[in-house]
Amino acid sequence: MNTLVWRLHRGQACIAGAALIVLTAVLLITGIAMSGTYHDFVAGCAAARDCGDPSQVLGRDGLLTDWGLATMAIPLLFGLFWGAPLLATEFEDGTHGLAWTQGVTRGRWVSRTVAWALLAALVWGGALTALVSWWRGPANALAFPGVRFDPGIFDIQGIVPVAYSVFAVALGIAAGAAFRRVLPAMATTLAVFTGLRFLIAEYARPHYLTPASMLIPFGPDNGPPGSWVLPSVVTGPGGQRYGSFTFQDVPAACRSLWPTPSYPPCMTAHGYHDLITYQPAGRFWAFQGLEAGIFLVLAAALIAVTFRLVLARDA
Amino acid sequence: MNTQDSPAIRTAGLGKRYGSLWALQDCSVSVPRGRVSALVGPNGAGKTTLLKILAGLSAPSAGEAAVLGRAPGQNTEFLDSVGYLAQDVPLYKRLSAGDHLEIGARLNRHWDAGAARARLAALKVPLGRPVATLSGGQRAQVGLSLALAKRPRLLLLDEPVAALDPLARREFLASLTAAVAEGDLSVILSSHLLHDLERVCDHLILLAASRTQLIGDIGDVLATHRMLVGPRRRIAEVEPGLTVIKSTQTARQTRLLVRLSGPVLDPSWAVTEVGLEDIVVAYMGLEASPADGQLTEIGAAQ
Numbered sequence: 001m002n003t004l005v006w007r008l009h010r011g012q013a014c015i016a017g018a019a020l021i022v023l024t025a026v027l028l029i030t031g032i033a034m035s036g037t038y039h040d041f042v043a044g045c046a047a048a049r050d051c052g053d054p055s056q057v058l059g060r061d062g063l064l065t066d067w068g069l070a071t072m073a074i075p076l077l078f079g080l081f082w083g084a085p086l087l088a089t090e091f092e093d094g095t096h097g098l099a100w101t102q103g104v105t106r107g108r109w110v111s112r113t114v115a116w117a118l119l120a121a122l123v124w125g126g127a128l129t130a131l132v133s134w135w136r137g138p139a140n141a142l143a144f145p146g147v148r149f150d151p152g153i154f155d156i157q158g159i160v161p162v163a164y165s166v167f168a169v170a171l172g173i174a175a176g177a178a179f180r181r182v183l184p185a186m187a188t189t190l191a192v193f194t195g196l197r198f199l200i201a202e203y204a205r206p207h208y209l210t211p212a213s214m215l216i217p218f219g220p221d222n223g224p225p226g227s228w229v230l231p232s233v234v235t236g237p238g239g240q241r242y243g244s245f246t247f248q249d250v251p252a253a254c255r256s257l258w259p260t261p262s263y264p265p266c267m268t269a270h271g272y273h274d275l276i277t278y279q280p281a282g283r284f285w286a287f288q289g290l291e292a293g294i295f296l297v298l299a300a301a302l303i304a305v306t307f308r309l310v311l312a313r314d315a
Numbered sequence: 316m317n318t319q320d321s322p323a324i325r326t327a328g329l330g331k332r333y334g335s336l337w338a339l340q341d342c343s344v345s346v347p348r349g350r351v352s353a354l355v356g357p358n359g360a361g362k363t364t365l366l367k368i369l370a371g372l373s374a375p376s377a378g379e380a381a382v383l384g385r386a387p388g389q390n391t392e393f394l395d396s397v398g399y400l401a402q403d404v405p406l407y408k409r410l411s412a413g414d415h416l417e418i419g420a421r422l423n424r425h426w427d428a429g430a431a432r433a434r435l436a437a438l439k440v441p442l443g444r445p446v447a448t449l450s451g452g453q454r455a456q457v458g459l460s461l462a463l464a465k466r467p468r469l470l471l472l473d474e475p476v477a478a479l480d481p482l483a484r485r486e487f488l489a490s491l492t493a494a495v496a497e498g499d500l501s502v503i504l505s506s507h508l509l510h511d512l513e514r515v516c517d518h519l520i521l522l523a524a525s526r527t528q529l530i531g532d533i534g535d536v537l538a539t540h541r542m543l544v545g546p547r548r549r550i551a552e553v554e555p556g557l558t559v560i561k562s563t564q565t566a567r568q569t570r571l572l573v574r575l576s577g578p579v580l581d582p583s584w585a586v587t588e589v590g591l592e593d594i595v596v597a598y599m600g601l602e603a604s605p606a607d608g609q610l611t612e613i614g615a616a617q
Binding site (some may be wrong): 094104314 | 366370374388395397398399403406408409410417421422425461462516576
């Protein structure tokens with residue numbers, strides 16, 4: 001079985017290997033440059049005892065956001081080009097009938113084929129995230145272009161890219177087993193993967209753990225460093241909370257100051273604060289673990305569906 | 316059941332339904348071992364369905380099937396004993412014939428690599444090129460070699476020669492005949508090309524309207540069917556020992572294709588032998604089975 005899987009997919013493995021080498025080269029070149037910039041900056045601000053606005057430092061290299069976002073699509077590519085065609089090609093070409101009449105049972109055929117594809121997703125996903133996590137080191141330290149919980153930053157490092165890769169491949173395989181055609185399997189993979197990733201990032205991720213809350217001076221919603229600030233409410237002098245805070249609610253003494261810089265301190269002086277909710281920076285790995293867990297459980301369910309489809313249906 | 320003495324295939328009331336449509340219905344056949352059996356019938360008669368069930372690729376909706384005494388299923392003893400070549404001979408198009416042989420060697424326990432390579436070499440089929448670049452005849456030979464290299468006891472071939480030119484067809488059938496001559500192998504070969512089948516097969520299974528219509532050794536089938544030509548008369552007046560399969564009436568003449576259960580007694584008939592193709596076509600035209608049952612078994616009683 002292993003020979004069969006290797007013979008059939010060695011071309012794809014070589015292409016993926018080459019792509020990984022190219023990506024490694026790009027990330028190494030830009031990563032080393034960023035690392036240099038970062039160290040110069042940190043040394044500079046230590047000497048001057050003032051770091052100013054760190055967000056502009058790495059942005060000058062102009063490479064950061066683009067390359068970071070680009071790696072977000074890679075798990076989807078695994079799903080589209082490894083997962084979806086894996087079984088669908090066999091059904092489309094009729095070669096499943098050839099494979100299923102050799103001396104190995106269908107169960108062994110599907111388990112070996114699927115296992116190798118998932119292992120490849122695991123290895124490539126792992127290599128990818130190891131590279132990107134290293135590459136983002138200086139950016140993480142400077143919290144640029146945002147905190148580590150932000151979409152596009154959270155999703156390209158840590159352990160979630162591995163889970164996304166495994167899920168995408170499992171999704172492609174299951175779609176291929178269900179439709180038995182490559183194109184519908186790819187289309188389904190594309191739609192379900194992007195849809196689910198968006199829904200989970202947008203609606204589920206902020207609620208993985210009960211957010212912490214904190215009263216801060218009236219003004220911008222700045223949480224503790226590196227934390228993920230969620231929606232906030234304004235609290236008044238009597239401790240009352242404003243669901244929506246309008247200009248009518250502003251005390252007369254401060255109204256004339258708006259929109260000058262003296263306006264927020266005036267509000268704070270009159271007893272108005274912001275009650276922010278936030279996910280502390282220290283929860284990054286817990287969130288990574290929870291999100292990875294969700295996608296791995298979904299992947300396991302899809303593989304179970306695949307086995308059912310292959311074993312129960314006729315050739 | 317003793318798997319050594321059991322027939323090559325035996326089915327009882329076998330049926331397969333897709334949605335509300337029966338692709339195969341009430342199929343009860345038994346084929347002894349060592350036969351090269353021609354599976355014939357019009358399009359949609361259920362030939363492919365029957366072969367898929369026998370190969371373990373499809374689960375029956377009704378009835379049961381036994382191949383060499385075993386129910387088709389996902390166990391290695393069954394899988395080892397059956398070779399199958401699907402319609403259009405699916406192969407991994409980017410892989411070479413050599414790759415296919417190597418994979419087959421890994422997936423099967425009784426692989427005969429030498430014979431397969433020798434056969435393909437003798438036919439000058441290149442082993443190193445992707446099979447997508449081979450001719451249809453060469454691909455069919457690769458498929459047959461793969462199926463034979465398993466050393467199956469039963470070989471199921473689903474219209475393997477339909478897409479081939481006459482020369483490639485003849486070479487394919489010659490390879491098949493040679494393989495049958497070598498060992499204890501039963502073959503079921505479906506095809507529309509009766510002429511080819513007559514050359515290599517010694518047994519016939521005729522499916523029509525999703526049911527078995529006729530089954531038996533080809534020699535017996537030929538021996539028990541005759542064309543009768545005589546003065547015009549009503550079919551009901553034909554002597555009881557004859558079963559009319561097909562009749563043609565003109566103003567003065569009656570032509571009958573009949574199955575005999577004894578000699579033709581009425582001397583007014585001019586009796587001639589009929590070819591297999593005419594017999595098969597006559598049975599295909601039947602709305603229902605001529606006899607009471609679904610099955611006309613030829614030679615079984617002797």
